[in-house]
Amino acid sequence: MKVELGLTSFGDNSEIYTEGGVLPKIPAAERIRNIVEEIKLADEVGLDVYGLGEHHRPDYAVSDPVTVLAAAAMETKNIRLSSAVTVLSSDDPVRVYQRFATLDALTNGRAEIMAGRGSFIESFPLFGYDLNDYDLLYEEKLELLMQINQHEKVTWQGQTREAIHDRGVYPRAVQKELPIYLATGGTPESSARAGHLGLPITYAIIGGNPGRFRYNVEVYKAAAREAGHDLSQLSIANHSWGYIADTDEQAFREYYPSTLAHHNVIAKERNWGSYDERTYMTEIEHGVLFVGGPERVAEKIIKTVETLGLDRFLIHLPVGSMPHEKIIHAIRLYGEKVKPIVDDYFKDK
Template sequence: MEIGILSLSDLQTDPARGTLHDPARRTREIVSYAIAADQAGLDVFGLGEHHSPDFSVANPAVPLAAIAQATTRIRLTSAVSVLSTLDPVRLHQDFASLDHLSDGRAEIIAGRSAFLEAFTLFGIDPAHYDTVFAEKLDLLLAIRDHERVTWSGRHRPALDDLPVPPRPQQEKLPLWLGVGGTLSSVERAARLGLPMVLGLIGGDIRRARQLTEHYRALGQAVGYATDVLRLGVTSHFHVGKTSQSAREELYPYYREYLRPKTPGGRGWLVGPDEYRALSSPFGALMAGSPQEIVDKLLTERELLGIDRFMGQVDFGGMPAPMVHGSIELLATEVAPAIREELGPPTGPAA
């Protein structure tokens, strides 16, 4: 099983000044987390894409390119690329260039996004939310799989036997689908034979079992081998030296991250009881001691058959030393125990 980390680059309000944290400093800190993960031997680093003042990164390929030059082995992926609002030609070109800079370590996780700001910014009608995504995914797959592309659709000018340079260093860029738990998204990944990343942000992880079993059953039914139908999960994450210290130090940042920032806005208030339930053995929140995290990852492996785990390690204004400490424990105590139990991770998704 591959083990890694991700950042969504959220910006929180500095309580002393009442203003958002500095996006430049935030982006540099994220780069430092990826470098630390690489040096400590983790397998993958992911970076999100958002188009709101509440986040510092709009194009993950740019910080990932800086990270590529300062790392040697960790795989680098978007988490996710909002394909509905992007030009698939440009997206593939950006990550093919990242693949060159990283010596063949680039990947894409493509998703639809639950945030509407990008749709307004790029002039995409949310009424066509699913059809635009399906069409652009079709084009992205055509570009990934063919040297020259002939394609036509409703939402983008056609391509008539055109090359899309540059080609990546890898034979083709690994492409995963990021899904939030809807049945239609799971079935799309299965029918296309694409590896899937499932975001577990709340509730009981056992509820995801039906979706993951359906993904593999449908994928196999349409002819894909089991080793093609790889599954990744992401969760909010913090590991500390003890269970109590990990949960106590995380709670204010977790609460701040999820609370609605405006009346009626996105998010919810997490009280102590809900927090305890979320961090319990079957709760979606990964927070606890190294052994608790090991046990929880092995439980997810048994229940869901996961091939990759990515912990969201920095959110809610968590200070950089706290994040670095969590990365170190994940790499030096959690990952070795998982590898001893399960063996070395498999290669990247096709």
């Protein structure tokens, strides 16, 4: 059994929270160059995939993941490069395919798309889309993207953009079809959609016990079987917040300041509950924070993979802004210490 291990990032870029206090925010250009360095290291230490998110707000540095991934493409050899996510509802599927097909050329077949509605909505008014069309935009654009991915020439008609009549979309990807993961926060409806369409799925599991997603996974599998898809050809992935240091205690201390600061910002926007050190430690002990030394994180990954039947596990790092050198060290530990433990456990499964 092969379990892919990787990373996701949103390119967080706010004030940098540390045990010793708050450091100034760095320029977005510096943060973007740091991300390329992080991806390069992830490849060097043997991680399987890196996904980069799209945002259009001042506390995240990356609005166009493909451009950053393309820079990393020339510095890497094996790692698969993905968005995490492409906000498909406010983008054009033709251009999405073209950008990723270009990335696929630069990587010689290592590009992927993680398509989602987007948990942030800033892109909708920015690009002139009506939030009242939230569901329709996603459904139609996903349908069009899949057609473009499968066919060189496309004929398509819908309500959210002009029709296409027997037009070719170029360049074509190196891979016969680009992998398109459907990203979801965990609604059963999204699981059913992905299964019915025969798309691989990535769950964003960022709170509570990961085991609660077993129902969603079963919905996904049932929908795929009903639609006639081969489950052995479909991938089930998740991404969860996490951080690795040399010891458990060091990881707990170093990760808390940025996690607390980030949670407080999002909680204010979304009316989430309060967050404190007790909540933080509960999520580490019994929930979905994959924080600790290499052995602790590896054991929790193994348990989650077995509980949910995953074949891909992604740690989201960082949450909030952390010192670049801390992120680099965590990535190194992930590849050099955590991954061998997980690989060894599953090699005979």
